[in-house]
Amino acid sequence: MASIAAQLARRNAQAEGLGKKGNAIPFNKQDFQTLQFSCLQNKTLFCDDTFPAEPASLGYNELGRYSTKTRGVEWKRPTELCSNPQFIIDGATRTDICQGALGDCWLLAAIASLTLNKDILARVIPPGQSFQESYAGIFHFQLWQYGEWVDVVIDDRLPTRNGELLFLHSAEGSEFWSALLEKAYAKVNGCYEALSGGSATEGFEDFTGGISEMYELRKAPPYLFKIIQKALGLGSLLGCSIDITSSYETEAVTSQKLVKGHAYSITGAEEVHVHGRVVQLVRIRNPWGQVEWTGPWSDNSSEWNSVRPEEKEKLDFCAEDGEFWMAYSDFVKQYSRLEICNLTPDTLNSDSVARWNYCQFEGIWMVGSTAGGCRNNQATFCSNPQFAIILEHVDDDPHDGEDGCTFLVGLMQKDGRKERKFGRDLNTIGFAIYKIPDEYKGRTNVLLGPDVLLRQRAVAMSNTFINLREVCNRFKLPPGEYVIVPSTFEPHKKGNFVLRVFSEKQATTSHMDEDIKTDIKEHDIAENDVDPHFRHLFMKISGDDSEVSPFELVQILNRVVSNRADIKTDGFNLDTCRHIVSLFDKDGNGKLGLIEFHVLWLKLQKYLEIFKKFDTDNSGTISSHEIRGALNAGGFQVNNTVLQVIVSRYADAEYGIDFDCFVDCMIRLEMLYNMFKTIDKKDTGKIELDLSQWLCLALH
Numbered sequence: 001m002a003s004i005a006a007q008l009a010r011r012n013a014q015a016e017g018l019g020k021k022g023n024a025i026p027f028n029k030q031d032f033q034t035l036q037f038s039c040l041q042n043k044t045l046f047c048d049d050t051f052p053a054e055p056a057s058l059g060y061n062e063l064g065r066y067s068t069k070t071r072g073v074e075w076k077r078p079t080e081l082c083s084n085p086q087f088i089i090d091g092a093t094r095t096d097i098c099q100g101a102l103g104d105c106w107l108l109a110a111i112a113s114l115t116l117n118k119d120i121l122a123r124v125i126p127p128g129q130s131f132q133e134s135y136a137g138i139f140h141f142q143l144w145q146y147g148e149w150v151d152v153v154i155d156d157r158l159p160t161r162n163g164e165l166l167f168l169h170s171a172e173g174s175e176f177w178s179a180l181l182e183k184a185y186a187k188v189n190g191c192y193e194a195l196s197g198g199s200a201t202e203g204f205e206d207f208t209g210g211i212s213e214m215y216e217l218r219k220a221p222p223y224l225f226k227i228i229q230k231a232l233g234l235g236s237l238l239g240c241s242i243d244i245t246s247s248y249e250t251e252a253v254t255s256q257k258l259v260k261g262h263a264y265s266i267t268g269a270e271e272v273h274v275h276g277r278v279v280q281l282v283r284i285r286n287p288w289g290q291v292e293w294t295g296p297w298s299d300n301s302s303e304w305n306s307v308r309p310e311e312k313e314k315l316d317f318c319a320e321d322g323e324f325w326m327a328y329s330d331f332v333k334q335y336s337r338l339e340i341c342n343l344t345p346d347t348l349n350s351d352s353v354a355r356w357n358y359c360q361f362e363g364i365w366m367v368g369s370t371a372g373g374c375r376n377n378q379a380t381f382c383s384n385p386q387f388a389i390i391l392e393h394v395d396d397d398p399h400d401g402e403d404g405c406t407f408l409v410g411l412m413q414k415d416g417r418k419e420r421k422f423g424r425d426l427n428t429i430g431f432a433i434y435k436i437p438d439e440y441k442g443r444t445n446v447l448l449g450p451d452v453l454l455r456q457r458a459v460a461m462s463n464t465f466i467n468l469r470e471v472c473n474r475f476k477l478p479p480g481e482y483v484i485v486p487s488t489f490e491p492h493k494k495g496n497f498v499l500r501v502f503s504e505k506q507a508t509t510s511h512m513d514e515d516i517k518t519d520i521k522e523h524d525i526a527e528n529d530v531d532p533h534f535r536h537l538f539m540k541i542s543g544d545d546s547e548v549s550p551f552e553l554v555q556i557l558n559r560v561v562s563n564r565a566d567i568k569t570d571g572f573n574l575d576t577c578r579h580i581v582s583l584f585d586k587d588g589n590g591k592l593g594l595i596e597f598h599v600l601w602l603k604l605q606k607y608l609e610i611f612k613k614f615d616t617d618n619s620g621t622i623s624s625h626e627i628r629g630a631l632n633a634g635g636f637q638v639n640n641t642v643l644q645v646i647v648s649r650y651a652d653a654e655y656g657i658d659f660d661c662f663v664d665c666m667i668r669l670e671m672l673y674n675m676f677k678t679i680d681k682k683d684t685g686k687i688e689l690d691l692s693q694w695l696c697l698a699l700h
């Protein structure tokens with residue numbers, strides 16, 4: 001109940017704009033202004049008890065409490081490390097980022113690219129923070145986390161050894177913005193060790209809210225250099241890396257001083273003129289701040305002697321800062337992968353650049369209801385969440401010369417880094433895209449079933465199912481209506497996800513789900529309609545008062561079901577029988593008379609008929625993936641949210657629902673529906689209750 005209430009509260013907050021740009025959610029409910037004011041008033045330095053200066057904040061294995069790597073670590077504030085600490089000196093620059101004793105070069109590459117866009121930087125690092133004015137040992141940063149912007153408060157106690165910062169630090173020893181940003185990122189992911197290993201795109205996305213795509217450089221498209229130039233011009237963040245063939249090659253340095261298994265950022269792409277021909281160059285940065293390419297076009301190499309002086313001066317080609325130029329032709333040979341983070345429309349402030357159209361959805365794969373697995377699992381695949389996209393306008397000036405509608409789909413699973421310390425791996429995820437048949441076009445109040453999805457091929461799908469945080473692919477399809485089905489590879493794998501769609505032209509996107517509807521068949525029975533044999537049986541079982549109480553009903557129903565070998569049941573309990581009596585008791589005396597009991601009996605016969613129909617394997621139970629159809633047959637059409645609650649309440653460990661649970665579910669649905677309609681007298685679809693009314697209904 002508490003988790004459902006939390007989900008509803010979160011949805012209401014999102015509807016009011018909380019978590020969007022300019023309205024970040026306080027992470028851990030910590031408000032920076034309030035905490036800073038309190039510390040200044042009390043003349044104390046902030047100590048963050050939600051991310052304390054303790055071993056658990058460092059890590060759980062290699063950086064665990066008893067690891068040799070954490071021996072001698074002390075948490076110190078910048079004011080204890082130097083006489084005049086500065087938050088930022090002369091603006092945040094790429095040279096402020098030097099890697100420490102943590103394998104998070106992917107994050108550092110993203111931070112380095114972040115410094116190239118001052119508008120993005122100002123969002124991540126709110127201005128006005130310093131070690132001089134209003135200093136209280138507290139700082140804050142804003143990060144994008146799975147569809148929402150969060151404001152992360154930290155204290156400035158940093159892990160050190162022998163008076164030196166242990167992790168990320170600035171080449172300028174008295175500048176601390178980058179080390180504090182790394183700490184904020186460690187906090188949202190649970191600890192520093194959770195940041196070890198990753199892709200620069202993850203950092204790109206968490207600093208921008210953008211969506212990333214990846215290019216294998218051995219299969220680079222012919223226009224990729226132009227894409228890089230355009231992306232840099234749009235403020236996109238770019239990273240690249242060299243694959244390793246074994247763990248022994250991790251951070252191995254090649255003969256030309258490139259580091260394998262290491263995340264670099266791309267900071268420039270220019271053309272220079274040499275002897276009358278154009279040479280394409282890319283500028284790359286090593287977050288270590290050192291170890292640079294020594295091949296053609298490296299710092300002070302002979303190739304620069306043939307470049308026009310004005311071009312040479314503009315390109316700043318000889319600084320010893322970990323940044324270097326190389327020919328684009330060498331780049332695609334030496335590097336394995338290019339990653340580009342495309343920015344959301346609200347990230348771009350300039351009116352002169354084109355913008356992607358953007359939408360996002362949150363979803364859940366819940367075991368037993370919406371965790372259907374990929375199409376290999378035909379019995380459950382169609383129970384996955386579904387999302388519609390309507391493409392109406394073809395691209396302007398397509399790169400490849402072919403008409404169509406370009407869009408990106410990104411499927412991201414949540415909280416993978418936090419789960420690491422519990423030994424939980426990421427799910428293997430992917431998605432498929434199908435064309436919506438004409439008879440369903442324009443409708444979002446449906447879920448496409450096997451008769452639609454399993455009778456056609458997918459028109460597009462993710463390149464692979466893979467256990468990464470995000471799967472993202474670029475597509476071009478003809479105008480039309482399509483449905484995106486995200487899933488785990490195997491069924492029955494739980495997880496929360498965010499699905500995002502970026503389209504070059506305006507596209508309509510929506511969550512597909514059935515409306516909640518009821519079609520309850522009422523039984524209008526007079527006393528004369530009751531069969532004499534049924535009347536005789538009722539008088540026999542009802543006792544002297546000719547009424548059936550909840551206590552008597554428990555015994556009656558359990559005697560009936562105990563004689564049936566074709567259905568499984570744990571027996572009807574008193575709580576269920578009280579619900580039954582409450583629903584069918586028309587005169588309000590808390591018991592069932594002849595007519596009331598006869599209506600119940602007819603209803604139970606109908607439920608048994610439905611139950612047997614949907615028990616397709618004759619197991620005596622209904623599979624939770626079949627319960628939607630059974631509910632429909634009983635007069636209730638529910639959406640995924642309600643279905644997930646039903647499954648969590650009524651399914652057993654094998655996700656089967658036995659007969660007594662099915663009856664209880666149907667009775668409760670009808671009872672709740674009747675309550676709602678009684679209060680919603682104007683048929684608005686909404687009701688308002690005070691606390692007393694809510695408690696009375698919930699306890700009923």
